[in-house]
Amino acid sequence: MENSASNDRIKKMLFGTVYPLYLTKVERKGRTKEELDQVISWLTGFSLKDIERYIQERSTFxxxxxxxxLHANAHLITGLICGYRVQEIEDELTKKVRMLDKLVDELAKGKKMDKILLED
Known part of the structure; x- marks a missing residue:
C-alpha cells in the first residue's frame, strides 16, 4: 500500500497543476480535451464549468x-496504476486520485470511451 507521506503529498497536490499533465498525456496519444473532461466528469459528477473552477481556484485534490x-460504477475501476492495485488502496483520497489516473491512462492507451466509462 502507499505510505502516509505519499498520501499526504497527494492530498496537497493541486488539481490544476495535474490537469495539464493529463491533457498533454492524452493529446500526445491522439485523444482530446473534451474526452479528458468527459472522463473526469463521469468519475466526479462535475460539469465542465466545475472542472474549470477547480483549476482556477487552485483546489487541492x-x-x-x-x-x-463519485459515479455509482467507480468501484469497478480496477488494475495497476503507479505500481499499486487501485482496488487495494486503503486511503480513500489516494484511491480516488488513482482511479482518475487509471481512467486517464486508459484514455491515453486508446481504449474506447464506453469501456473506460464502464458502460458495457
Whole structure:
C-alpha cells in the first residue's frame, strides 16, 4: 500500500497543476480535451464549468474529491496504476486520485470511451 507521506503529498497536490499533465498525456496519444473532461466528469459528477473552477481556484485534490460525487460504477475501476492495485488502496483520497489516473491512462492507451466509462 502507499505510505502516509505519499498520501499526504497527494492530498496537497493541486488539481490544476495535474490537469495539464493529463491533457498533454492524452493529446500526445491522439485523444482530446473534451474526452479528458468527459472522463473526469463521469468519475466526479462535475460539469465542465466545475472542472474549470477547480483549476482556477487552485483546489487541492483533497478539496476536489471531497466535493465530488463519485459515479455509482467507480468501484469497478480496477488494475495497476503507479505500481499499486487501485482496488487495494486503503486511503480513500489516494484511491480516488488513482482511479482518475487509471481512467486517464486508459484514455491515453486508446481504449474506447464506453469501456473506460464502464458502460458495457
Amino acid at each position: 483533497e478539496t476536489f474529491f471531497a466535493e465530488a460525487t
